[in-house]
Amino acid sequence: xxxxxxxxxxxxxxxxxxxxxxxxxxxxxxxxxxxxxxxxxxxxxxxxxxxxxxxxxxxxxxxxxxxxxxxxxxxxxxxxxxxxxxxxxxxxxxxxxxxxxxxxxxxxxxxxxxxxxxxxxxxxxxxxxxxxxxxxxxxxxxxxxxxxxxxxxxxxxxxxxxxxxxxxxxxxxxxxxxxxxxxxxxxxxxxxxxxxxxxxxxxxxxxxxxxxxxxxxxxxxxxxxxxxxxxxxxxxxxxxxxxxxxxxxxxxxxxxxxxxxxxxxxxxxxxxxxxxxxxxxxxxxxxxxxxxxxxxxxxxxxxxxxxxxxxxxxxxxxxxxxxxxxxxxxxxxxxxxxxxxxxxxxxxxxxxxxxxxxxxxxxxxxxxxxxxxxxxxxxxxxxxxxxxxx
Numbered sequence: 001x002x003x004x005x006x007x008x009x010x011x012x013x014x015x016x017x018x019x020x021x022x023x024x025x026x027x028x029x030x031x032x033x034x035x036x037x038x039x040x041x042x043x044x045x046x047x048x049x050x051x052x053x054x055x056x057x058x059x060x061x062x063x064x065x066x067x068x069x070x071x072x073x074x075x076x077x078x079x080x081x082x083x084x085x086x087x088x089x090x091x092x093x094x095x096x097x098x099x100x101x102x103x104x105x106x107x108x109x110x111x112x113x114x115x116x117x118x119x120x121x122x123x124x125x126x127x128x129x130x131x132x133x134x135x136x137x138x139x140x141x142x143x144x145x146x147x148x149x150x151x152x153x154x155x156x157x158x159x160x161x162x163x164x165x166x167x168x169x170x171x172x173x174x175x176x177x178x179x180x181x182x183x184x185x186x187x188x189x190x191x192x193x194x195x196x197x198x199x200x201x202x203x204x205x206x207x208x209x210x211x212x213x214x215x216x217x218x219x220x221x222x223x224x225x226x227x228x229x230x231x232x233x234x235x236x237x238x239x240x241x242x243x244x245x246x247x248x249x250x251x252x253x254x255x256x257x258x259x260x261x262x263x264x265x266x267x268x269x270x271x272x273x274x275x276x277x278x279x280x281x282x283x284x285x286x287x288x289x290x291x292x293x294x295x296x297x298x299x300x301x302x303x304x305x306x307x308x309x310x311x312x313x314x315x316x317x318x319x320x321x322x323x324x325x326x327x328x329x330x331x332x333x334x335x336x337x338x339x340x341x342x343x344x345x346x347x348x349x350x351x352x353x354x355x356x357x358x359x360x361x362x363x364x365x366x367x368x369x370x371x372x373x374x375x376x377x378x379x380x381x382x383x384x385x386x387x388x389x390x
Contacts, residue, residue: 088249089224092118118225120253121260137228144232147263149197154266157273158291161283172281179278209233214242221249230256 094117103111103124111124114131119140130139160168160175168186170176176186209215209229214237218229245251273284285291310329314322325333341349 088221090118090221090249090253091224092116094118094122120230120256121264137226137231140231144260144263145201147260147267148232150266150270151263154269154273157270158285161285162291169283172277173283173286174277174281175273175283177274177277179274204234207234209235217252221252 101111103109103115104117105123105125106127109127112126112129112131114136115122115124115126117124119136157175161173164175166173168176168183170180170183174180176182176190182190209218212233212235214233214235215229218233219227222229242252242255245255276282276284289297310325310332311323312326312329314324
C-alpha cells in the first residue's frame with residue numbers, strides 16, 4: 001500500500017509540472033481542473049486501503065485568445081476657468097505704444113521716453129525735453145499747483161470786472177494786475193493774497209502723505225509705477241467727490257486727468273486775459289458774448305451740440321481733417337425722417353387749415369352781422385329814426 005501511495009504521489013507531482021501556475025494564468029481566463037479521488041475510509045469506520053488511481057491527465061489549457069474588452073471612453077474633464085480679478089492699480093503705459101512711437105500731442109515727434117501715458121494728463125507733450133532734465137514728480141507738483149491757481153483766477157478776473165466797484169478797477173474797467181497796474185488798496189490786497197499762498201507753499205512743499213487716507217490710497221494705486229503717490233495730494237476732499245464716478249484706481253485717475261486738463265485751459269485763458277487787456281486797454285468782459293446776455297452764444301452751443309450728435313471729426317495717417325457721420329447720427333436722422341409728415345399728411349393738414357380759415361371767416365361774418373344789427377337797433381332807439389326808411 002505504501003508503494004501504491006508513493007507511485008500516486010509521484011504521478012500527480014509530474015502531471016502538475018505541465019500545468020501552468022495560477023500566478024502565470026491571465027485573470028481573464030478560467031482554469032479547469034479535474035478532482036482526483038483519494039483514498040477513502042471503509043464503511044463502518046474501518047479504514048480501507050486506497051485503490052490505485054488512474055494517472056491524472058492534465059486537461060489542455062485553452063490558448064490565450066485576445067479579447068477586445070470595452071474600454072471606457074476618455075472623458076473630457078472641463079476645468080473651470082477662473083477669471084482673473086481685475087487689478088485695481090495703474091499699470092505702466094496707457095496707449096501700448098512701443099519705445100520710439102509717435103507722440104499723441106505732437107504726432108510729428110516721437111514720444112518722450114518718460115511720457116508713456118502712465119500719469120494723468122500725459123499725452124506725450126514735451127518738445128523741450130524737460131522730462132529728461134528735471135524730476136518728473138516735482139514738475140507734476142508745480143504744474144498742478146499753477147493749474148489750480150489759474151482755475152481760481154480765470155473765474156475771479158471777469159467776476160471782478162463785472163461785479164467789482166469802480167474804485168477797485170483800473171482805467172477802462174480792467175481788473176488790477178501786474179500789467180494793468182494797481183491802486184494802493186488793490187496793491188496791498190494782492191500782496192496779502194500772494195503772501196498767504198506763499199505761506200501755504202512753504203508749509204506744504206515738503207509735506208508727507210504716507211499717513212493720510214488719500215496718500216495711502218494713491219500709493220496703492222501707483223505701486224506698479226513708483227512709491228511717490230500722486231502729485232498735488234493735500235488729502236482735501238470734504239464732499240467726497242473724488243470717488244463720485246467710481247471708487248477704483250482708473251476712476252480716480254480719470255478725475256485727476258479732468259482736473260489737470262481744465263487747469264491747463266485755465267492757465268492759457270488767464271494768460272490771454274492779461275495779454276488782451278495789456279494790449280488793447282479794454283476789459284475782457286466788454287462786448288463779449290460770454291459775459292453779457294445774447295442769443296449768439298446759445299445758438300453756437302446748440303449748433304455745436306447738434307453737429308456732434310450726428311457727425312464726428314477725425315484724422316488718420318492719410319487725411320488730416322475728415323468729417324463722417326456716426327452710426328448714432330445716422331439713426332437719429334432716420335428717426336427724424338420718419339417723424340416728418342408725408343404728402344398725404346400735408347394734404348390733410350392743408351385741408352384742415354383751409355376748413356379752419358373758412359370757419360373763422362364765417363364766424364367773423366356772423367359777428368359783423370350781429371354787430372350791425374345791434375348798431376342799427378341802438379341808432380333807432382336813440383334817434384327814433386328807422387334805418388329802413390332811409
